[in-house]
Ligand SMILES: [Fe+2]
């Protein structure tokens with residue numbers, strides 16, 4: 001449905017090309033079809049579906065651990081989209097031009113939409129959105145650690161688009177091939193929208209980096225602050241990652257944390273050069289043997305601290321979300337009251353009609 | 357039963373707004389296609405929310421919303437038994453028939 005909205009060069013290569021390829025693969029796998037049904041051995045059937053790179057759908061039998069893993073992952077992903085509106089929402093009223101304000105508004109609105117697509121995907125697994133929201137508000141489910149860092153300057157709007165949305169895309173493009181149908185389809189939608197997020201950020205940063213010395217300095221300072229937290233978005237190193245092996249076997253996850261992190265670094269180096277900005281890592285160096293850049297790992301102890309709640313903005317983000325939820329209660333109540341009123345009006349009108 | 361598994365009961369509070377399935381017609385001439393779902397108090401709000409959520413980039417020229425609870429779906433477990441009656445009726449396909457040599461426009 002989005003196919004025509006992007007210029008042709010986008011679909012032939014790069015990340016958007018991978019999204020298109022995932023979409024095509026999804027269609028082809030569906031067309032190959034599959035004979036037989038779950039029948040007496042649903043577990044064997046489930047394994048066959050996974051092995052054939054086909055999609056598991058909401059009412060298919062699935063192992064309880066598969067369901068639980070997906071609920072946890074999709075919910076955490078949805079929460080991240082919603083909490084992720086805050087660092088940028090912080091700058092909407094201070095955008096330096098109407099054009100930048102309109103772009104930032106559209107971007108933040110997209111993130112709300114991503115949250116909703118994902119909550120809807122999670123609901124197909126038999127959990128309700130209200131329940132997930134309650135778990136987030138109670139602090140019992142997590143969101144991405146990156147959103148616990150503050151947005152201190154306007155340049156952060158550029159860096160977030162470039163690095164944070166960029167890292168999210170690298171993480172999410174393989175999820176377009178996830179074995180769970182509703183999640184894969186939601187990710188295809190989301191990845192297509194993410195591309196705009198990354199580009200508007202990159203353009204913003206490029207403008208600053210080629211502006212006055214003060215603007216340039218602001219851009220560099222921003223990249224310095226966001227680089228390592230962005231690297232940490234890929235999660236702990238493979239040696240410490242707990243869920244990976246099973247998720248890979250179920251084809252929920254396709255690449256390890258370290259593989260994705262490497263891919264991200266390799267993409268960013270050239271992009272930083274074009275910006276004329278420096279990535280804050282003196283150890284960054286091309287490794288011919290590995291065919292990738294050597295780089296300094298992020299501080300994983302810091303990542304763990306931020307995940308556990310001790311990041312610079314954890315409390316502020318949660319308080320804001322709780323307040324927004326509380327203050328929105330009257331809107332939900334009003335919508336329900338209005339719907340009830342309209343329904344009863346309709347009912348009375350139809351009764352009258354019958355009498356007459 | 358709808359395509360969805362039964363949601364677990366609510367941890368207190370008001371019942372959630374009903375779930376709606378959203379179908380979008382991408383362009384005149386194409387069929388409405390299922391794009392996802394959303395919660396809304398009534399049909400009108402569901403339509404507005406669907407516009408805001410699923411057509412922010414001109415993805416459609418028409419939207420249908422319908423209550424998820426109103427959908428009756430066939431069960432995947434019965435897939436074979438349910439669709440079996442069609443499996444042994446190859447004579448419903450034109451390729452079942454041999455066309456004599458020389459016969460054109462068939
Ligand atoms: Fe997003």
Ligand SMILES: [Fe+2]
Pocket residue numbers: 111165168194197
């Ligand atoms: Fe984004």
